Amino acid sequence: MQKKLKVGIIGCGDIAFSKHMPGLNKLKNVEMTAFCNRSIEKAKRAAAEFGAEVSRVFTDYKKLLEDEQLDLVHICTPNNSHAEISVAALKAGKDVMCEKPMALNAEEAEQMYQTAQLTGQKLSVSYQNRFKAENILFKELVESGKLGKVYFARSLALRRRGVPTWGYFLDKEIQGGGPLIDIGTHSLDLTLWLLDNYQPKIVLANVFNEMAEESSEANYFGPWEKEKFEVEDAAVAHIIMEDGTTIFLECSWALNTPEDYDIKTVLSGRKAGADNINGLRINGEKDGRLYKEEISTASSANEDPGEREMKLWIEAVREDKEPPVKAREAVVVAQILDAIYKSAEIGEAVKF
Numbered sequence: 052m053q054k055k056l057k058v059g060i061i062g063c064g065d066i067a068f069s070k071h072m073p074g075l076n077k078l079k080n081v082e083m084t085a086f087c088n089r090s091i092e093k094a095k096r097a098a099a100e101f102g103a104e105v106s107r108v109f110t111d112y113k114k115l116l117e118d119e120q121l122d123l124v125h126i127c128t129p130n131n132s133h134a135e136i137s138v139a140a141l142k143a144g145k146d147v148m149c150e151k152p153m154a155l156n157a158e159e160a161e162q163m164y165q166t167a168q169l170t171g172q173k174l175s176v177s178y179q180n181r182f183k184a185e186n187i188l189f190k191e192l193v194e195s196g197k198l199g200k201v202y203f204a205r206s207l208a209l210r211r212r213g214v215p216t217w218g219y220f221l222d223k224e225i226q227g228g229g230p231l232i233d234i235g236t237h238s239l240d241l242t243l244w245l246l247d248n249y250q251p252k253i254v255l256a257n258v259f260n261e262m263a264e265e266s267s268e269a270n271y272f273g274p275w276e277k278e279k280f281e282v283e284d285a286a287v288a289h290i291i292m293e294d295g296t297t298i299f300l301e302c303s304w305a306l307n308t309p310e311d312y313d314i315k316t317v318l319s320g321r322k323a324g325a326d327n328i329n330g331l332r333i334n335g336e337k338d339g340r341l342y343k344e345e346i347s348t349a350s351s352a353n354e355d356p357g358e359r360e361m362k363l364w365i366e367a368v369r370e371d372k373e374p375p376v377k378a379r380e381a382v383v384v385a386q387i388l389d390a391i392y393k394s395a396e397i398g399e400a401v402k403f
Contacts, residue, residue: 056368057120059085059145061112061136062127063097064218066150070179071125072101074361081365087115112136116143123173123368126150129218129225130232134159137174141166146173146368152236152388153381155227160385164378175364175374176381178240180314182356182363184348185331186241189316192325192333192346193245199322201246202295207312208238208302212270214284215304221279229282231258232388234314235302240376240384242300242316248292249383254390255400256288262305270305288391300391 058075060067063086075081082103087110088094094108109115116124116139123146126136134154140147147167153176154160167174180186193201208230215233219225226232243249263280285303292298301312317326323335331346363375390401 053080053369055080055082056122056365057082057084057103059083059087059115059118059121059124060097060101060127061087061115061124061140062129062150063088063090063093064127067097067125067127068100070177070357071127071148071150071361072097074355074358075125075365076101077358078362078365080369085109085115085118085121087112113139116140116145121145123147130227131155131225134163137163138166141170141172141174144170144172148175148177148364150177151240151381152176152227152232153378153385157382157385157389160382164382167378173368173374174378175367175376176378177360178237178244178376178381179356179360180237180241181244181376182359184356185327186245188346188348189325189327189331190245192331193247193318197323197333198318198320198325201318201320202297203319204242204246204296204298205315205317206235206238206242206298206300207315207317208234209306209308209310209312210234210271210304211306211308211311212267213304213311214267214270214272214275214280216270216272216275221275221281223281226282228258228388228392229284229286230302230304231283231286231391233304235286235300236384236388237314238302238316239298239300239387240381241314242298243380243384245316245318246292246296246298248294248296249380250293251290251383251387251390251403252293253291253400253402254288254387254394256286256300256391256394258283258286258392258395260284265305267305286391286395288387288394290387 086094086097098106126149262284267274284305288300290298334343367374394401
């Protein structure tokens, strides 16, 4: 009988309760034995709901990392603590799954990556959109060559009014930014993964802080407090890769636009194009006529994407293989996000 992997959860907030702990809880070869949160009550609640028969709770992550029985940890804390805790966990001999974004900035992300290389521990970043059924099939479609050379992409994470009004989302010092680092990171990761292209050359971008003073009555998550809105409300970027492939990235929490686009990618290739705007679709020319076709995802893995992500991550740890989301890929996402903020700040293109 296989020994169960022992997992520690650092940060027992919404994302831990909605994705990480439920996904891990469904795996027979895993048990969560340690929980850490600044609020001991949240840690106790997590332990009561998802913990093994014997579980420990902490308010200090350093104390949790002293547990030599732990094989790995999941880090679900605010953005500004990702690097500090990840580096400490890796040095303590734990494999690490860190919630997105990888870190507050590219420098911290690189520090995490180098520490993982130095210690030989596994490091992955939680980008669950890769594991949606339609995106698994989308990736297969691109790899099959049916689109031909893909040279243009639109990466979309647009909300008309979807400003998160809880926690630290509006705090620039803690989160590092707004929709770009929150949901733009998801759409950018998905697009780069579909393209299998991690060599950016130049970025020209802008971020906007226009909507904080406007009415927020229609916001999905309730009205925001104007004086606390310290981050951007939208961002756009023109990203050119080394091979000439071009990506337009658009993301927002609040924008007067007719449609919402929840982590979507549109690809244009020489033979055909494809997108996941409404399910998975392919378009092009056939027999002298233009066509658009929907592709059924019924035969794909229709399990919850978060659960699939947890399963494949644990499989990588147990079988000592590359995690499904490689740390180096997440570093490149962080580098591009940094370049977007820098380009917006200086009003010029940023070269890599």
